[in-house]
Amino acid sequence: KGKLPKEARLKLLHWWELHSKWPYPSETEKIALAETTGLDQKQINNWFINQRKRHWKP
Template sequence: MSDDEDEIVDSDTSLFDGSFDAIDSLGFGPLVPTETERSLMERVRQELKHELKQGYKEKIVHIREEILRKRRAGKLPGDTTSFLKAWWQSHSKWPYPTEEDKAKLVHETGLQLKQINNWIINQRKRNWHSNRSTSLKSKRKR
């Protein structure tokens, strides 16, 4: 290669080596994009952003629906809860429903048997066992 060809290769290499300190053709310092180039870069950036959003939009919607479904899953309707609490109050000394009680609760609330069983089990864990242990402690102090 001639010296001129070496200079061309060197200048081409410096433009593509990843450094942003390239000197423009007139030797005035770093290259600064023109307004048109900035506009083009912004438009390309916006298009890429839009493509990424479209690509992940379905996944994001699915995840959002799953989160909302899980959030709603643990909540029973207020009137159903009121009915179950009324049963709980009337059976607070021994909150173990018979099969007939369970069938009546299923019919009255519209819940599944498993939901009724879980609600009663959770109520006993949250309220009944703690109330019983508190009353037993107070009896021991006497």
């Protein structure tokens, strides 16, 4: 089980906090997040799936 780099995680968490009411990034946002974090979109998708499962109360 690989952990994401801390930098990348902080950037994703920052986005998460700004969008905590509806934490579903658009395709465009995912591409931008992939570019700024250096992760690929699959990793971004998985992070959001896990994060919503673990920490989101709609």
